[in-house]
Structure formats: C-alpha cells, structure tokens
Amino acid sequence: MPPAIIVEHVSKEFILRHNRAMGLKTRFLSVFHKNKREKREHFLALDDVSFTLEKGEALGLLGHNGSGKSTLLQIIAGILQPSKGRVITNGRVAPLIQLGVGFNPELTGYENIFLNASLYGFLNKEIKRRVKSIIEFSELEHFIDAPLKNYSSGMQMRLGFSVAVNLQPDILLADEILAVGDQAFQDKCLNKIAEMRRNGMSLILVSHSQEQVNMFCDAFLLLDHGQVVHRTK
Amino acid sequence: MPNPIAATFRPYWQYRDLVRNLVIKDLKVRYQGAVLGFFWSLGNPLALILLYDFVFTHVFRSDLPNYILYLVVGVLHYNLFSQAVSQSCESLTSASGLIQKIYFPRILVPTSSLLFTLVLWVVAILILVVLYPFLGGIYHWGLLLYPLILGLYVAFIWGIALAFSVLQVEFRDLKHLVDIALMFGFWSAPIVYDINVLKPPFLEIISMNPLTQFMDLFHALLYAGTLPALNHVLIASAWTLGAVSVGMVLFRRKARHLVEDL
Numbered sequence A: 001m002p003p004a005i006i007v008e009h010v011s012k013e014f015i016l017r018h019n020r021a022m023g024l025k026t027r028f029l030s031v032f033h034k035n036k037r038e039k040r041e042h043f044l045a046l047d048d049v050s051f052t053l054e055k056g057e058a059l060g061l062l063g064h065n066g067s068g069k070s071t072l073l074q075i076i077a078g079i080l081q082p083s084k085g086r087v088i089t090n091g092r093v094a095p096l097i098q099l100g101v102g103f104n105p106e107l108t109g110y111e112n113i114f115l116n117a118s119l120y121g122f123l124n125k126e127i128k129r130r131v132k133s134i135i136e137f138s139e140l141e142h143f144i145d146a147p148l149k150n151y152s153s154g155m156q157m158r159l160g161f162s163v164a165v166n167l168q169p170d171i172l173l174a175d176e177i178l179a180v181g182d183q184a185f186q187d188k189c190l191n192k193i194a195e196m197r198r199n200g201m202s203l204i205l206v207s208h209s210q211e212q213v214n215m216f217c218d219a220f221l222l223l224d225h226g227q228v229v230h231r232t233k
Numbered sequence B: 001m002p003n004p005i006a007a008t009f010r011p012y013w014q015y016r017d018l019v020r021n022l023v024i025k026d027l028k029v030r031y032q033g034a035v036l037g038f039f040w041s042l043g044n045p046l047a048l049i050l051l052y053d054f055v056f057t058h059v060f061r062s063d064l065p066n067y068i069l070y071l072v073v074g075v076l077h078y079n080l081f082s083q084a085v086s087q088s089c090e091s092l093t094s095a096s097g098l099i100q101k102i103y104f105p106r107i108l109v110p111t112s113s114l115l116f117t118l119v120l121w122v123v124a125i126l127i128l129v130v131l132y133p134f135l136g137g138i139y140h141w142g143l144l145l146y147p148l149i150l151g152l153y154v155a156f157i158w159g160i161a162l163a164f165s166v167l168q169v170e171f172r173d174l175k176h177l178v179d180i181a182l183m184f185g186f187w188s189a190p191i192v193y194d195i196n197v198l199k200p201p202f203l204e205i206i207s208m209n210p211l212t213q214f215m216d217l218f219h220a221l222l223y224a225g226t227l228p229a230l231n232h233v234l235i236a237s238a239w240t241l242g243a244v245s246v247g248m249v250l251f252r253r254k255a256r257h258l259v260e261d262l
C-alpha cells in the first residue's frame, strides 16, 4: 500500500514585504521617501522537513507559536506551494485549518452545510446523502433553518466540525481545532476521530496538548523555527 | 485517461456544484429581506427604457429610426461588461478567507463572480425580450445566432475578469481606476451614437475598440434585424481569443502564489 503522505525535503520561504505598497499613493510616495520604500526580507518558515505517514497512521505536530506547523499543513493541503521539495498524498485530504470555511452569516445552517462541503470538492447530491448525519451529529436540528448569524460561535464550530468529519476523508489535517463547544461535545468529537482512525483514516494533528497527541498519535514531530528538532517512531 | 481534454477539465468539473453554490449564495445574500427579490432586477432596465423613451421622443430627437431600441441594446450589453469587469476586481481579494483555508481551483472564484453578474443580467434582459416588438425589433432567423454571439462576448469578458482579478491583488487601487475607465468606455463604443456619423480620426480610434465590434454584432442582430458581417464576427472572435489567452496565462502565473499576497 502506498503511504498516505510523503513529505520530501520541504522548505518554505516567505517574502516579508515591510511597507508593502498596496495603493498608488504609497507607490508614488516611495519614489521620494526612502523610508517608505518596500523592504523585502526572506523568511524561512520551514527548513528541509521530511517524513512519511503510512495509511491509517496518526502523526502529532508540536511546536511553539510560529514554528511552522500551520504552514506545513497548508503545504500538504495544497494551499501553499513549497519553495523546495515536494509532497505526495494518496486519498482524499480534508484540511481543517479552520472550521466552517466559507460559512456565510446570512444563509441558514442547512445552506451553509452545502456551501462548506462543496469547497471540499463534494457534489450537492453527495452532500444530500450525508446531510442528515451531519445535522444529527451537530445536535442543531432546531436551528438548522435559522440564519447562521443567530448561532453562537460554539454552535458554528459544531456545525463546521460535523461537516468535516462526515465527509469521510482518507486524510484529516487538523490544526488546533479540537476545542469545539462544551465539554460534552468535545468528548464526542474526540470519540468520532478515534472511530474514524479505527476505520483506517490517516491523521495529522496539530495541538498544544502533549496529552492529546499521546492519546491519538502513533508518533510526533517537534518543530522549532521550521526545523524538525525531535521525532518519535 | 483515454481523453487528455477530459483529463484537463476533470478537476474543474468535480467542483461544478461549488460554483453553483457560490452563485446561489451571492443571489440569496443580495436579495435577502427584499420581498420583491428578483423583481428588482427587472425594475432597473424598465426604468431605463421608460426614461430613454421619454427623453428621446419628447426632449431630443435622433436621426436613427427606432433610436430607443438602438440605445437599449447597446446600454444593456455594455452594462454586462461594466458590471462584470468592475466586480471581478474584488472577486479574489474578497474571497481571501476561503483561499487561505482550503484548496480548490482558484479560477472558480472570478468565474462564479462573473456567472453571478450574468444571472442578474439575464433577468434584466427579459424586459427587453418583452418590449422588443414594441420598440421596433424584428423577429428573424438570425436571432438564433444570438446565444452564440453572447457566449463569445461573455468569454471575452471572462478573459478580462481573470486578468483584473489577479492584478487587483498586486495593485489595490485597480478597481478605482477601472471604475473610472468604464465611464469613459461607455463613450468609446457606438452605444449612444452611430459609428457612421464619426469623422476619420475618431472613426479609426473607435473601431479599434473591441467593444465596438461586439456592439456592431448586437446591433446587427437585435436592432437592424440582419446577420452580422462575417469580418466583424472574426475580429470579435480574435479579441475573445486574445482576452482569454492573456487572462488565463496571467491567472495561471499569479495563482500559484496568490495566497501569500492576499
């Protein structure tokens, strides 16, 4: 069986553009004022990261703020292009960098389920087949036809989480999102992820909690300033 | 993959319902709370036609027969261009929340923005369909060509929309400049006037405008009741090919690193 994810010597360099000229005025001023000119600084957010995630495995990503965890997930999800190296994925990848991407406050919960799920490449008829279990899992039956602006932020996150887990991805990329709603719902989410893991889903879990990583993951990587400084196997 | 063309389009086809859902979302957001909803889109062109009818039969007189029809055909088609191009500038920058969080073909963002404009416009054009015979319009077989000509025009607009959507990410003032340019654009094509009344230097300048070619096609079909001249169709097709090529190349080049600049 081919591995779920292969990350080969991935580096990512951002160009930080201080005083970036967004408009004509600043562009014009920068001709006369040296200190208003755009300064470019190269910043290495990921430095030669490699690992392989076998099908069904779970990997934890640990590291301080700004160590490059989200950047790595974005590259695996195809949102960002690596500056060097490459990433190979096998199977349907569901990035959960934020819950409820594309949610619109004016639309109802029901309509937002379709909007959100189609961003993951699902057709409406496929979503229709799952919509019942999505609503059931979110426990929002009574609110599902109300506009999202009337939801609390916890309710919105519950809906977003329910969509993501009911799309049955082969690979889930979860970026610090396992703090959803109240304690009871959090437990439900963790149980759901454990169940999906048993059914063969691969997982990359970004978390601040060593405890959560130990509970879910077979191995973990510790990132520091874009470099892998520790790994377990 | 037996068919390379099918293989190229498969990733986009997979996301067809995303485009549909985005367009429906925009329509719902636009009309939420408005009881008459969709019908407001009809009010605007209707008011336009009544106003022109009043002004140009009672205040000014034009030498062109059925001048109101001439004017309305031109104005409505120019509106499609100006609304779509103006909206396209902000399509990517206003979708940054989506683009930074999930991968999907980026080209679908300006494309669904154009489709949204097109849907509203098609509703508006229904007024013209109803009033067409009363304004002096002629029913003829050539009208069957209209969807093709409109498709060509929409493809031309799409190319420009792609280019402007990525350029706006780099130059945040672009939309303001484009909105001003669109006001001049209205007079740079034969919409209010007939191109044949122009004197030599202006005639050549106005003829270079791609919109002039498209206006000629629409006027021929919908106003004069004739088939458009073949050379006008060819020139318009060449402009479309050019706009789509430039738009696609620019979009492909910029789209890879779009996320980092938003």
Ligand SMILES: Nc1ncnc2c1ncn2[C@@H]1O[C@H](COP(=O)(O)OP(=O)(O)O)[C@@H](O)[C@H]1O
Pocket (backbone or CB within 6 Å): A014, A015, A016, A043, A045, A063, A064, A065, A066, A067, A068, A069, A070, A071, A072, B259, B260
């Ligand atoms: N689009 C971007 N442009 C410039 N710098 C960025 C961009 N995205 C992230 N960075 C920088 O890359 C570093 C790593 O960020 P991130 O991956 O979000 O860290 P983490 O998720 O581990 O907290 C940070 O220093 C951040 O400022």
Ligand SMILES: [Mg+2]
Pocket (backbone or CB within 6 Å): A069, A070, A071, A175
């Ligand atoms: Mg992060």
